[in-house]
Amino acid sequence: MTTPCPHGVSPESWIDFFAGDLDEETGQRLEELLFECPQCAAEAERWGAIAGSSAEAIPPVIATDTLRALQTRGETITENAMQPGESRRAFFPDGGRLLIHRLQGLDLGSADSVNLALSTSEGAPLARFEDVPFDRDAGEVIVACQRHFGESFPPEIRFEVERCRVDQREVVAEYQVDHADWHGS
Amino acid sequence: MEHSSDADLARNVQTGGAQADFAEAEICRRFWQRARLYGLRHLRGVTEAEDLAQRVMEVTLRALRSGRVDDVERLDRYVLGVCRNVAHELRRSGQRTKQTAQRLAREPAPEMGPPPEPPWGTESLERLALCLYRLSQREQRVVQMSFYEWETSAQIAERLGVEPGNVRVVRHRALRKLRECMDHSGGPT
Known part of the structure; x- marks a missing residue:
């Protein structure tokens, strides 16, 4: 202070x-x-x-409009589109800081809000983001993964998307990503 | 040295000797960030602000070394004056002018240490990214339009279809939330 x-x-x-x-x-x-x-x-x-x-800081979960704005301003981005249940290795772009995970195939038409939980591949909780932006029509949540997150998170991360309706919460999809080039691996 | 007055530091630089290097480093520590903030307000860009701060410190240290600062008791005023001149030059030229570059090249550049650490340490950006997510979509958008696109309240208001006063309220609320988040944990819930 x-x-x-x-x-x-x-x-x-x-x-x-x-x-x-x-x-x-x-x-x-x-x-x-x-x-x-x-x-x-x-x-x-x-x-x-x-x-x-x-201007430089980008939230970890972003709306489609924000992704568009980042593309417009010339950020170097690699996009990694995934379907529920998929597990994949993903790489940051050469010289770029942003790896965009497009978590797709979600039924969010009736969702009031959406949460995203991050855990290790063994299931140990890492972080939880509540009321994240989501694209209802496209059925998608966009994660803006940034190189510097590698200082706080392990390379292998499981993403769980939780759909909230009134007083109901339900995990509707899981995705697993191995951030192959975090920590220079 | 860190408890010395600005004037004492300035005199140390003027007289040279063993203390001069430390005095210069301390002057940079005290004024680099202020010059950068001045640049942020007037040049409306992070890179431009850092460029201005660097040049202001170079000009100030050169002036001190060569005894061109008359009133060292008011070093703060002097640095502010240098900020105004450099900002004016940068605005007029839109970029570094050839003449300025040539003039600066005629004198050896003072050795400067690295810029001071941001107020919340080296992980500021990471923490701020996590804090930003806690803002509403509208708050995030207003922050981005204000400090990345550097639009005025009137311009933002027009784009969002609201009153300029409303934009200011949203911006105040958003930055207060970010400050609170940065001051406390900054981590996700």
Whole structure:
């Protein structure tokens, strides 16, 4: 945690500062505080880090629109389309950071929401993402697997897609991926 | 050295000697990130902001070494002034101008250490990616349009068919959530 800014600059002002939503006078005042007040600078640094990194950071489960936006902005991507029950080795693109697992063949027409659970190939839980984006019509969940995830996850991962309807939850499909080139293997 | 005032550090650089290298490193540590944030606001791009920060530190250290900073008591103001000049130059040219590159090439580039670590450490990006997923689709989209496509609230509002004030509210909420997530765990549920 940082020491609060003694000049009373609110978080919203710092957010507006980076989003370009401040009038000239207020913007200049905050610029001066950024340089003259170490506590303000520390606070600004945190908001700036979030703003500046948001462009590079990609959520682990993404919507079709987000995938399209990533393709448009020129990200190097390998796509790995899978059907329920499949197990496969998959590779990141040369020089690229994104391996997209398209978990397909899902009956999500009546789903209220969808969860995604990650576990090891032996079934030990790794992570759980609730209410993930999904494509109801295409019956698909898109996982944006990123090279740096390899620092936190083992190469072999089982994905379980859970369909939620009112008060019912049901695992509707499993997929297994061996991320062959994580950890330089 | 890290408890020295900006002015003491500046004087150490000006006089040279054994302490000068440490003083330069500490000045970079204090001001590189601020210059980068200034660049982020004005140049609206991460690479451009880092380029500006690098150049601002080079210009500042050269000026200190050659005794061209009159009031070392206000080093912060001086660095801000350099930021404004460099940003103006970059905006005017749209890129590095040949003249600037030539002028900088005439003087030896100061040795600079690596940029300081981001506030949440080297795994910031990984943590932020996991935090981003917790936002709603609309919040994610507004964050992306704001800080990747660098669109104004008015432009975003037009694309999403909402009021600009609404875009700001969504952005404030989204960034507060990200900050909270980063400050605490940042991991998945």
